[in-house]
Amino acid sequence: MIKRIHPQEVMKALTAVKDAASGRDIVALGCVKGVEIGDGRVSVALEMPPPISVTTPAGQQLLRAVHEAVEALEGGTVEIHVARPPAETAGASGPASAPGARHGSAAADAAGAPPKLAPGVKATIAVASGKGGVGKSTVAANLAVALACAGRSVGLMDTDVYGPSVPILLGAHHEPSVVEGKLEPPVEHGVKIISMGYFLPKDEAVIWRGPMLHKTVQQFLGDVRWGNLDYLVVDMPPGTGDIQLSLCQTAALTGAVIVSTPQDLALTVASKAIAMFQKLNVPILGVVENMSYHVCSECGHREDIFGHGGARAAAERLGFAFLGEIPLDLRIRTESDNGRPVALDGATPQGKAFREVATALEAELAKAQVAEEMVIE
Amino acid sequence: MVPAPKKVTLAGENKSVVVSWSDGHRSLYPYAYLREKCPCATCTDAHGTGSRPTARPAAAPGALPMYEDPLKPVKAEAVGRYALSITWSDGHATGIYSFDYLRGLCPCGECGEKAQG
Numbered sequence: 001m002i003k004r005i006h007p008q009e010v011m012k013a014l015t016a017v018k019d020a021a022s023g024r025d026i027v028a029l030g031c032v033k034g035v036e037i038g039d040g041r042v043s044v045a046l047e048m049p050p051p052i053s054v055t056t057p058a059g060q061q062l063l064r065a066v067h068e069a070v071e072a073l074e075g076g077t078v079e080i081h082v083a084r085p086p087a088e089t090a091g092a093s094g095p096a097s098a099p100g101a102r103h104g105s106a107a108a109d110a111a112g113a114p115p116k117l118a119p120g121v122k123a124t125i126a127v128a129s130g131k132g133g134v135g136k137s138t139v140a141a142n143l144a145v146a147l148a149c150a151g152r153s154v155g156l157m158d159t160d161v162y163g164p165s166v167p168i169l170l171g172a173h174h175e176p177s178v179v180e181g182k183l184e185p186p187v188e189h190g191v192k193i194i195s196m197g198y199f200l201p202k203d204e205a206v207i208w209r210g211p212m213l214h215k216t217v218q219q220f221l222g223d224v225r226w227g228n229l230d231y232l233v234v235d236m237p238p239g240t241g242d243i244q245l246s247l248c249q250t251a252a253l254t255g256a257v258i259v260s261t262p263q264d265l266a267l268t269v270a271s272k273a274i275a276m277f278q279k280l281n282v283p284i285l286g287v288v289e290n291m292s293y294h295v296c297s298e299c300g301h302r303e304d305i306f307g308h309g310g311a312r313a314a315a316e317r318l319g320f321a322f323l324g325e326i327p328l329d330l331r332i333r334t335e336s337d338n339g340r341p342v343a344l345d346g347a348t349p350q351g352k353a354f355r356e357v358a359t360a361l362e363a364e365l366a367k368a369q370v371a372e373e374m375v376i377e
Numbered sequence: 378m379v380p381a382p383k384k385v386t387l388a389g390e391n392k393s394v395v396v397s398w399s400d401g402h403r404s405l406y407p408y409a410y411l412r413e414k415c416p417c418a419t420c421t422d423a424h425g426t427g428s429r430p431t432a433r434p435a436a437a438p439g440a441l442p443m444y445e446d447p448l449k450p451v452k453a454e455a456v457g458r459y460a461l462s463i464t465w466s467d468g469h470a471t472g473i474y475s476f477d478y479l480r481g482l483c484p485c486g487e488c489g490e491k492a493q494g
Contacts, residue, residue, distance in 0.1 A: 248457045281459035375384040
């Protein structure tokens with residue numbers, strides 16, 4: 001019986017395989033170059049730790065250990081591809097390649113900037129609220145899809161590790177894979193996605209303290225092959241806690257979009273999120289009013305369940321752009337649960353609402369002044 | 378929004394970190410003063426276990442035991458869009474100086490008067 005397993009599980013199992021010479025595990029040594037799963041096969045791309053060759057007994061022993069570790073997961077036939085290590089070009093570059101100087105990064109540079117995480121991303125936009133349940137993830141997912149439909153290259157990073165919902169909203173048809181030691185994000189509806197939802201069995205929970213959350217945010221930014229993106233949309237968990245702070249510290253966010261329902265209670269809590277972003281020098285790009293009104297699908301009667309226009313009024317009072325209103329609508333719910341975001345179809349009123357928010361957001365981004373990067377010498 | 382630093386020079390004149398701000402102001406922070414004002418939890422006793430300076434690394438072998446390298450910043454990095462973190466030669470690196478806080482620390486006469494008035 002073949003189990004459905006995850007590349008991450010394979011990586012985890014491989015951490016048990018140690019290089020006898022250094023005593024370190026082969027994942028930490030960077031010997032695992034890739035894991036692919038499919039067609040009843042688990043393929044592992046390996047590179048031998050330097051002095052060992054495949055033909056030696058030590059090499060054979062290592063291969064056996066890898067085979068056993070992967071086979072124990074019962075994910076299918078195990079295939080191991082051994083790649084030759086790249087020619088020893090590193091040796092020629094002298095002291096810079098000494099142990100500790102990782103990838104010849106700026107670490108050795110006394111006052112230089114740290115290596116930028118996700119360097120190919122032009123703009124990083126956080127979608128946040130104070131209160132939970134106002135539709136942040138729905139707005140973030142549809143916004144990402146609407147931007148992709150407008151021809152932009154878009155990524156969506158779901159930092160809500162406690163309640164990851166992006167894989168459900170966009171339909172998890174693909175899974176992340178490991179390529180050259182980094183995560184290749186799956187693409188759904190033209191959007192590159194990463195979410196804790198991919199790494200967690202359905203009924204498991206993330207019960208973590210701050211440092212683990214911080215690490216996750218760093219990995220989502222730095223260890224994912226985002227490539228060149230016009231926009232990286234970040235879906236945040238509710239509140240003003242560890243994840244929000246980590247994100248604002250690790251990424252120089254271009255700006256934040258605040259989602260709120262129209263009633264006073266939600267707006268009061270949203271103002272806390274706004275205060276946090278202002279304290280951390282992240283510009284507020286605008287406010288989206290979700291669940292703005294409800295139109296009865298039977299009789300067409302419109303009812304303002306949470307009141308109406310509260311977010312627009314609040315945005316105007318605080319001097320932020322109002323990006324648009326999204327109705328409380330049965331179709332948005334059903335399509336979201338089916339993994340087909342309504343923004344895919346710009347002809348429907350629901351899809352149009354999200355497309356308009358995306359257009360308004362791009363207009364705000366164009367207006368927003370690009371903060372000069374601080375020079376450190 | 379508070380002014381942000383445009384340029385930070387670690388090896389500034391008079392053993393100071395020099396910050397040029399977006400509003401044109403220029404601040405000089407002597408090394409010892411800036412290290413003393415480190416806002417991290419250990420230095421400000423936020424842990425409630427008494428504030429204490431972090432241990433200096435052991436003197437290099439051969440150096441006189443009472444000799445200490447003069448304190449200086451080794452490295453600085455931007456923290457998001459709102460702060461600067463500084464790694465000091467004594468190994469301390471946990472302080473995150475928000476721009477707001479850093480500007481408030483400016484020891485020049487002009488800023489001092491503003492703070493008092």
